[in-house]
Amino acid sequence: MEENTGSFAVKKGLAQMLKGGVIMDVVTPEQAKIAEDAGACAVMALERVPADIRADGGVARMSDPDMIAGIIDAVSIPVMAKARIGHFVEAQILESLGVDYIDESEVLTPADNDYHIWKHDFKVPFVCGCRNLGEAMRRIGEGAAMMRTKGEAGTGDVVEAVYHARTVLGDIRRLQNMPIEEVMTFAKEIGAPFDVLMETRELGRLPVVNFAAGGIATPADAALMMQLGVDGLFVGSGIFKSGDPAKRAAAIVKACTHYNDASILADISQNLGEAMVGINVSTMPEEDKLAGRGW
């Protein structure tokens, strides 16, 4: 029997298994355990959640391998970790640690202002952020096996997550409805590889799983993104920067499953304690926004 590891279908396959689930940012093995017990379908191991990266400033890099290894040992669910945009050596290190997915993430300080990692060269799958269809198509062209709309990480404000999800999903509806002779020019306009765009047109959705991220802080936020049509959720600072992380984490997991059932959503939204304080994106200086990183 010939076994083929690291194929694109195998990389994409793990993301398919994560659908309908919540991937939570954790900074210690203890938090990873709380996330797993709350029903997270995976955890993102990092040294600082985006809210702290914002507060601390400075250069944000890949986390300490020892800390990532500790989280891998602590849980049975998949463990993801972040590499800087374009930093293929951080990605090589994360692959050797055995992380299950690498997030080439705008939350960290970019290592390359022009180019992303060529992700086809790796056996480990990558997830990348996008704000619109062109960006999603370029990342998939480079080998991303999963996408997430970016939102604005570390704010607790869902407005950008909604905007990016609506933009990507709206672009796909436009793509499907345009006559075939317009697709090449559309590809040129949005900077998309033509073959990936044609595949998306035929499928009527991104050819890989698409989660929402950046600013989800409540069960209602979670259900809003699911009803808009994403496949699942990343929740970063929203859980461990809140008053009662375990309770809020469990409630957001339930909201991701029962996103269409308002009475269940009402029930699980009760008495969750303080949500993360948050930053209003509309009053935020442009240079503080992370979503613009990525080319």
Next chain:
Amino acid sequence: MKIGILALQGAFAEHIVMLKKLGVETAEVRLPEQLDDLDGLIIPGGESTTMGKLMVDYDLLEPIREFGLGHAVWGTCAGAILLAADAHRKQPLLNLMDISVERNAFGRQVDSFEAALDISALKQADDAPFHAFFIRAPIIEAVQGEAKALVTLSDRRIVAAQDGQLLATSFHPELTGDTRFHKYFLSLIKK
């Protein structure tokens, strides 16, 4: 015929696509009352700990167990873990099949693989090998009692087991375009 797909988390939409290809009516199951008029149930791949927790929180564990005593149930990957009696770890299980499983038995995601399997149970339909995806897959370490090994790898490790109308697979037929395994599951219902 109407088949339910447990839709708490995971790759339930892929199973629905496969069943629709076969012209079968489907229903997503998130609450116990949604089991009522079903002829069979599929528990998809995903994270068994997530699904197990949501099964406990929404009182699905015992109703699905009861459903499985009289109906066909198929678990793929995480679903196979949930059907088992033992997963060597403290987590909620349905304990419907007399099998024990080892989670993530092939390693982490970098060790996930695809392979062409020779499956004798599908032979009547077509001789072509079955293309199987193993994603952080479990193996079925042991089958006891009425449960029988249905598919083994060349090193004899068990990757599918059957006990009457109950079916467990380590791999994901829903990720292929090949409906033979889904047809095989439906054939168990007609019996």
